[in-house]
Amino acid sequence: MNKFENILIKEVQAIITDRPVNTEGSVSWSSPSNIAIVKYWGKRPGQIPANASVSMTLSEAVSKTKIAYTYSQKRKALSVKFKFEGKEHKEFGKRIGKSLDGLIEIMPWLSYMELSITSQNTFPHSSGIASSASAMSALAVCLCEIEELLYGKRVTGDFYKKASFVARLGSGSASRSVYGNMAVWGMTACQPLSSDEYAIPLKEIHDDFLGMKDSILIIESGKKSISSSLGHDLMKSNPYARLRFEAAEENMQRLCGIIKSGDISSFIDILENEALSLHAMMMTSSPGYLLMKPNTLEAIERIRMFRMETGTEIGFTLDAGANVHVLYPEKSQDKVKSFIESELKPLCQNEMIIHDCMGSGPNRI
Ligand code: PMV
Secondary structure, three states, rough: OOHHHHHHHHHHHHHHHOOOOOEEEEEEEEEEEEEEEEEOOEOOOOOEEEOOOOEEEEEEEEEEEEEEEEEEOOOOOOOOEEEEEEEOOOHHHHHHHHHOHHHHOOOHHHHHHHEEEEEEEOOOOOOOOOOOHHHHHHEEHHHEHHHHHHHHOOOOOOOHHHHHHHHHHHOHHEEEEHHOOOOOOOOOOOOOOOOOOOEEEEEHHHHHHHOOOOOOOOEEEEEEEOHHHHHHHHHHOOOOOHHHHHHHHHHHHHHHHHHHOOOOHHHHHHHHHHHHHHHHHHHOOOOOOOOOOHHHOOOOOOOHHHHHHHHOOEEEEOOOOOEEEEEOOHHHHHHHHHHHHHHHHOOOOOEEEEEEOOOOEEEEE
């Protein structure tokens, strides 16, 4: 068993002998999505990442989740009702049920709960934005708050560390969404407090990075042809996997220094290298697959050309999909916005672009 998980089990054992004080109630949180700079791609059993990753927390792309709960000792098993954007959502409900079952050891009180969960996203459904990070982190903070309400006291030494642990079990990248600005998940030599079990906030961020913009070009909306879980799985047999994990750790080490010193042009080097490496892993998996579309490549070409011709600080990254995240510091936004409007917007499906920026993490609503 992992170290932090052990601590969580001990902490909860110490309180579950108490009588719950608030057996009914509800909590609501909004929690953001995030975009990885150094990517997590490939995992070991128990939702442990094959390499460390670092991400920027978004501000506008959030999930808003409300959980109403009733606790009863008479209940024999957890019961969950789930509604997404007002309607029952079977696939998501199933995934949430599975995640909650996996939490019984660290949240044994869940067995006596009836939960009614409603969730909605601020970003358009099937816009191609990964919603698992925002949804799973919102669920995690809600559960951690319910635990405290139920027993009427602090259960754990660090609320967000526990929330990150819980979020990770639902979706690896969700572990990073519980913190504002930037977060690191996975053990890395450049962050002595880092862990594979939870994410930590990245502390030393140069002012020039704060408020960083992310304009998300929706090149293609809709469901991805290959899920992230299958993609992670295919890394087990990818012949370049070992080199990729080593390269990711090198990028982590360089990036931590770069973020501290404010060197935006080196940041962009790593940002783009990571995006292309992620997609190279997809292409070299067996079977190999491509998630980029012709307009993904066209957008990349135009961003690079604009940077070369104007010297503007602007870079791109990709998630596991065709959409392009255009990152640029706050101070470049006037120049970049007009370039995006004239050169990149026509490449997007229905000219859809979501303008987002670095955000401050989950909020109680
Ligand atoms: O958290 P998952 O299992 O959806 O995987 C996310 C993987 C990437 O988004 C491609 C990279 C990352 O680190 O967020």
